[in-house]
Amino acid sequence: MDHFNYRDGVLHAEDVPLTRIAAEVGTPVYVYSAATLTRHFNVFQQALHWAPDYLICYAVKANSNIAVLKLLGDLGAGMDVVSIGEYARARTAGVPGERIVFSGVGKTRDEMRLALEGGIRQFNVESEPELLALSEVASGMGAVAPIAVRVNPDVDAKTHEKIATGKAENKFGIPLARAREVYAQAARLPGIEVVGVDMHIGSQLTDLEPYRQAYAKMADLTRALREDGHVISRLDMGGGLGIPYRRDNNAPPLPIEYGQVIRETVGDLGCSIEIEPGRNIAGNAGVLLSRVIYVKNGEDRDFLIVDAAMNDLIRPAMYGAHHDIVPVIEAPPGVERQPYDVVGPICESGDTFRKGAELPALSAEDLVAFRSAGAYGAVMSSEYNTRPLIPEVMVDGERFAVIRARPTLEEMLSRETLPDWF
Ligand code: LLP
Numbered sequence: 001m002d003h004f005n006y007r008d009g010v011l012h013a014e015d016v017p018l019t020r021i022a023a024e025v026g027t028p029v030y031v032y033s034a035a036t037l038t039r040h041f042n043v044f045q046q047a048l049h050w051a052p053d054y055l056i057c058y059a060v061k062a063n064s065n066i067a068v069l070k071l072l073g074d075l076g077a078g079m080d081v082v083s084i085g086e087y088a089r090a091r092t093a094g095v096p097g098e099r100i101v102f103s104g105v106g107k108t109r110d111e112m113r114l115a116l117e118g119g120i121r122q123f124n125v126e127s128e129p130e131l132l133a134l135s136e137v138a139s140g141m142g143a144v145a146p147i148a149v150r151v152n153p154d155v156d157a158k159t160h161e162k163i164a165t166g167k168a169e170n171k172f173g174i175p176l177a178r179a180r181e182v183y184a185q186a187a188r189l190p191g192i193e194v195v196g197v198d199m200h201i202g203s204q205l206t207d208l209e210p211y212r213q214a215y216a217k218m219a220d221l222t223r224a225l226r227e228d229g230h231v232i233s234r235l236d237m238g239g240g241l242g243i244p245y246r247r248d249n250n251a252p253p254l255p256i257e258y259g260q261v262i263r264e265t266v267g268d269l270g271c272s273i274e275i276e277p278g279r280n281i282a283g284n285a286g287v288l289l290s291r292v293i294y295v296k297n298g299e300d301r302d303f304l305i306v307d308a309a310m311n312d313l314i315r316p317a318m319y320g321a322h323h324d325i326v327p328v329i330e331a332p333p334g335v336e337r338q339p340y341d342v343v344g345p346i347c348e349s350g351d352t353f354r355k356g357a358e359l360p361a362l363s364a365e366d367l368v369a370f371r372s373a374g375a376y377g378a379v380m381s382s383e384y385n386t387r388p389l390i391p392e393v394m395v396d397g398e399r400f401a402v403i404r405a406r407p408t409l410e411e412m413l414s415r416e417t418l419p420d421w422f
Contacts (some may be wrong), residue, residue, distance in 0.1 A: 001036075001039065001284075002033060002036045002284040002285060003033040003035045003036045003039075004033065004036075004240050004287055004369070004371065006330045008075050009329060009330045010328065010329060011327075011328045011329075011369055012109065012332070013031050013155030013287070013307070013395040013400070014033055014035055014299075014395045014397055014398075015395075015397050015398040016093040016395045016397065016398065016400050016406070017242070017327060017341055017368065018031065018287075018289050018327050018328045018369060018401075019205060019409065021100070021180055021289060021369065021393055021395075021400060022289055022328075023281070023365050024149075025391055025393055025402060025406075026266045026391075026406065027290050027307055027367070028289065028290045028306075028307050028308035028312055028377045028390045029286060029288075029289050029293040029390055029391050029393055029406075030260075030280075030284055030286055030287070030288055030289075030364065030374075030377060030378045030390060030391070030392045030395045031286065031287050031288075031289055031392075031394075031395060032063070032065075032068060032286045032371075032374055032392065032394045032395065032403075033220070033285050033286070033395050034071055034149065034392075034394055034395060034396040034397075035396070035397070036284060036285035036374075037068065037071055037072065037281060037282065037285045038071070038372075040255075040280060040281040040282075040284075040285060041056065041072055041075050041077060041281055042274065042279055043197065043254075043255045044050050044056050044255050044259075044281070045076075045279070046255075046256060046259075047255040047256045047258060047259025047260075047416025048259050048262070048273055048275070049259075050259070050260055050261075050263050050267065050366065051137040051263075051273045052266070052270070052272075052274040053103060053273070053276065054272060054273040054275070055078040055099060055121075055272070055273075055274050056076075056080040056274075056277065057077070057079055057080040057090050057099070057100075057101050057236075057273055057274050057275065057276045058075050058077045058078070058079055058080065058276070058277065058278065058281055059239045059276045059278025060071050060079050060080060060081050060082075060089060060090060060278075060411070061080075061082055061086065061278060061376075062084055062279050062281070062282045062283070062374075062375035062376060062377060062379065063278075063282040063286065063374055063375055063376075063377070063378065063379060064280030064379055064406060065088050065378065065392050065394075066089055066092055066093050066393070066403070067093075067177045067394050067401075067403035068282065069088040069089055069090055069092075069093035069095065069404075070093040070094060071394075072281070073090070073093050073094055073095040073099075074094070075312075076093070076266075077097070078098065078099035078100060078274070079095050079100045079101070079174035079277040080099065080100075080101050080103055080239070080278075081100055081101070081103070081370050081397075082101055082102075082103050082104035083104065084110070084111040084114050084115065087100060087102065087111075087114070087115055087118065087120075089320075090279060091118060093376075097115075097118050097119020097120050097121065097122060097144075097369065098119060098120075098121050099123050100115075100119075100120055100121055101120075101121050101123075101124055101236065101274065102115050102120055102122070102123045102124065102274070102326065102419065103124040103126075103150070103198075103200070103276070104124075104126070105126045105127065105130075105171055105172060105270060107130060107133075109124070109136075110132055111136050112133065112134050112137045112138070112145070113141065116137065116141060116210070117142045118139055118216060119144065120126050120145075120146070122146040122147060122195055122234070122236075123145055123146070123147050123148075123179065123195065124147075124148050124149075124150045124198040125147050125149050125150065125186075125234060126147070126150045126172060126173055126174070126234060128174070128182060128185070129149070131149075131182065131185065131186055131189065131192070132189070132373070134191070134192065135190055135191045135192050135417040136143060136190065136191070137191070138191030139190040140191075140192075141191075142324060143185070143191065144191055144192070145191055145192055145193065145220075146195045147186060147192055147193065147194060147195065147196075148196035148197055148198035148234060148236050149173075149174055149175055149182055149183060149186065149194075149197065149198065150172065150173040150174065150193075150198040150199065150200065151173050151175075151176055151179050151198065151199055151217075151218070151221060152165075152166060152167075152168060152170065152172055152173030152174060152175055152176065152199075152215040153166055153176055153201065153213070153217045153218070154166070154167055154168040154175070154176065155167070155201055155213045155214045155217075156208045156210060157201045157202030157205050157210045157240070158205070158206070158207055158210060159202045159205055159206070159240075159297075161203050162318070162319060163202055163203040163204060163319070164201070164202040165199070165200055165201060165202045165203075166199070166202055166210070166214060168257065172200070172201050172214065173199070173200075176221065179221055179225075180221075180224060180225065183225055183228065183230055184228065184233060187229075187357050188290060194230050194231065194232070194293045195231070195232075195233055195234050195271075196227070196233060196234030196235055196236060196271070196274075197218055197221060197232060197234075197235055197236070198235075198236035198238070199214055199215070199218055199236070199237060199238050200238025200239060200276065201214050201238060201240060202240050202241040202242070203239070203240045203241045203242075203278075203279060204243070204279065204287070205241060205242050205252070206242040206250075206252040206253070207252075207253075207257060208257060208261050210251050211237075211258065211261050211262075212236070212261050212265060213265075214225050215237065215261065215262060215266055216265050216291070217415075218235060218237075218265070218266060219265050219266045219269060222235065222266070222269050222271070223269075223348065232238065232269075232271065232275060233271055233272060234271055234272045234273075235266055235269070235271045235272070235273055235274065235277075236274040237266075237273065237274065237276075238260055238275070239274045239275065239276035239278050239279070239280075240277075241255060241258050241277060241279075241280045242254070242273075242279070242280075242303065243279055243280055243283040243284055243372060243375075244284070245321070245322050245323065245324070245371075246322060246324060246374050247324060250408050255277075255280065255320055260396060262275075267294075275318060278294065278375055279375040280344065281375075282374040282376060283372050283373075283374050283375035283376075283403060284371070284372050284376040285374040286372075286375070286378075287358070287367075287369040287370060287371055287372075287373055287374075287376020288308055288312065288313050288323075288369065288370040288372050288373040288377060289367060289369050290307050290308035290365045290368055290369070290370065291365060291366070291367055291368075292304055292305070292306055292362055292363065292364050292365060292367075292368065293306060293307050293317075293364060294343065295304045295362060295363060295366055296338075297365060300340075301339065301340075301341055301356075302338070302339070302340050302341070303340065303341050303342075303343055304341070304342045304343070304357075304359070304368075305343055305344070305345060306342060306343070306344060306353075306368060307344075307345065308344055308353075308383070308390070309344025309345055309346040309384075309385070309387060310318060310344055310346055310348075310350060310351040311344075311346060311352050311381055311383065311384040311385060312375050312377075312378075312381050312387070313332075313337065313353070313370060313373055313382070314346075314355065314392050315376060315377070315380070315381050316352065316353050316391070317350045317351065317352070321369045322354070323341055323353065323354075323369040323371055323373060324371055325353065325354060325357050325359065325360060325368055325369070325370055325371075326360060326369050326371060327360060327366065327369075328365070328366075328367035328368060328369055329366070329367070331360035335360050336358065336360070336361075337358040337359055337360055338360075338361060339356040339357065339358055340357050340359050340362070341354070341355045341356065341357070341358075341370075342357050342359075345385075346387075347385065350351075354397075355399070367372060367420075370420055376402070378390070378392055386412065388406055388407045388408075388409070389404075389407060390406060391404055391405055391406040392404040417420075
């Protein structure tokens with residue numbers, strides 16, 4: 001459930017009409033709903049209510065705006081980061097180091113050092129070379145790095161191939177068969193303290209079965225590791241629970257059902273539970289608001305050329321992803337709809353948001369909203385075609401604020417310098 005609804009025929013974010021944001025901030029613009037973010041976070045808390053101890057480590061990569069992190073951090077969220085940049089964002093948002101887990105296959109020594117200096121809950125280690133590097137960095141500093149090893153359970157997450165991570169062929173984690181050996185090595189290394197086990201099998205999962213299989217393997221591994229003498233007090237279950245991108249009856253499982261799977265598979269181990277949801281918290285808490293520039297009547301189809309483009313929201317071009325596109329001014333019931341190819345201004349055909357979107361007749365200057373754009377939207381944007389990164393706005397009840405400003409052209413160009421031989 002989200003807080004983007006029509007009221008008096010105008011799409012609102014909570015109590016704010018999107019027409020007002022478009023008028024005051026301009027388009028294209030990302031708009032986030034604080035109430036929706038809060039609601040989604042609370043739903044995960046309810047899903048883990050049974051656990052004696054848990055931490056919801058929001059996956060910062062999904063939407064890393066500092067205001068979003070601050071809102072979630074103030075609700076008690078931990079953070080899952082994959083770079084020192086994300087770590088810095090989380091800390092800037094006031095999240096203490098002991099609530100931050102550091103994931104990712106390519107942590108550099110500098111990143112390890114900075115995270116250890118700043119404080120970190122745990123490193124989710126993804127390979128033996130990384131483990132050795134971390135041991136060297138931590139012991140060189142006279143520090144101890146708490147770790148979980150990310151184990152690859154070799155299950156099929158049944159999601160888009162670009163975002164499946166739990167198969168043996170993927171670059172992530174250590175094969176289950178080698179896990180005991182790697183833990184034994186970790187226990188011997190200076191500067192390393194084993195605290196848990198980590199898994200993450202993919203993103204936009206719409207079926208709980210892969211989770212059940214993976215987590216059952218995690219439970220077996222935890223028992224085996226304890227027999228080997230390791231203290232395993234935390235289980236990091238990863239993220240990945242999918243969201244409904246289409247408003248039909250095929251909604252993915254709910255967080256509460258996901259929480260039950262965790263309980264049934266690892267609940268008896270007495271571990272502190274960590275989860276890393278990103279999309280499920282932020283995805284449906286945001287829309288991309290855009291204005292029609294032209295309606296172009298082609299030979300066999302009509303194009304809606306909007307002011308947002310693939311550089312602002314790359315998911316359709318990159319994954320063939322579907323985002324509902326809706327008019328901001330609601331069409332009267334029963335009004336005829338017509339197919340449009342909704343495209344951006346960028347000079348390649350991949351800059352197509354949807355072919356044949358059924359929409360009421362629209363004209364230049366009309367506003368449309370791309371739904372479910374709160375996760376992997378702004379964070380994946382680029383300045384391709386020298387289009388400035390678009391602003392982000394947070395709505396909270398009747399108020400709203402710009403939480404990332406649109407850069408001026410001067411600001412964009414000022415980062416570049418000419419070599420002195422020119
Ligand atoms: N934890 C780890 C270790 C991850 O790699 C990810 C996502 C998450 C948590 C959060 O997954 P979520 O709950 O958001 O599904 N750009 C793609 C999604 C990439 C996800 C990468 N890893 C997209 O737009 O669909």
